[in-house]
Each structure stands twice: as C-alpha cells, then as structure tokens.
Amino acid sequence: MKRYILASVFAAMLVPMWAFGQEGEQGKDVKHQIELREMELQLQGREAKMDFERKIQELELEKRKIELEHIRRPHKPGPHPLLLLCAVVHILVAVWVYQDIRQRNCGSGIWIVIALLTGLLGALVYAVVRIGDTKKTD
Secondary structure (H helix, E strand, O other), X not given: OHHHHHHHHHHHHHHHHHHHHHHHHHHHHHHHHHHHHHHHHXXXXXXXXXXXXXHHHHHHHHHHXXXXXXXXXXXXXXXXHHHHHHHHHHHHHXXXXXXXXXXXXXXOXXXXXXXXXXXXXXXXXXXXXXXXXXXXXX
C-alpha cells in the first residue's frame, strides 16, 4: 500500500510537470512563429528596398543614356545672326539701287547685281557713278 500511495504521489507530481512542459513548448512554438513572422517582414522590407534602389539605378542609367545620345548627336546650329544681318543689308541696298534706277529712268540692271553681291561697297560705287551722271544730265 505504501508503494501504491508512493506511486500515486509520484504520478501526481509528474502530471503537472508534464502539463507545464506542454505549455512551455506551446509558448516556445508561439515565440518561434512570432520570430519567423518578424524575419519574414524584415525580408520583405529588404526586398522592397532593393527593388526601389534597382529602379532608381535603372532611371539613372536611362538618364545617362539620354545624355550620351545628346552628346553624340551633332548639333546643327542655325545661321549666325551677323550673317542674317549682312544678307538683309545687301537686299535692302539692292532694293534702293533698283528704286533709284527706276526713278531716274537711267542706269543698268548690272548695278542691282553688284549691290546685291557687294552690299554697302557696291552702293557706294553706284552713288559715285550716279553723282557723275547727274552732272552730265542736268
């Protein structure tokens, strides 16, 4: 009987220990699952950060490609403003010579070509010749 009582006391002591051991394992499982979930979230955060950095690098690479394309493409400048001004002056001088020839009703069309090609110098020569012609006609 002593053995029976001793065995039941011993069994009664083991049952709570075994039950607490089960609860401890369940607590360990919950902690382990929480740790796994935290690690998964950290991994997802790192993946998102890496994707963001990769996209930024792709955009920078695209920007550099565009800059290189712009550098490689030869720049075709338009006409120089001074060249345009000279062309306008030549045309205006030729128009003045033409109107003067028509007004005076004497002269040659060659003066228009000379004024168009030489500009102010041609107009100056025409004016000198014209002054000489006005003395003869008046």
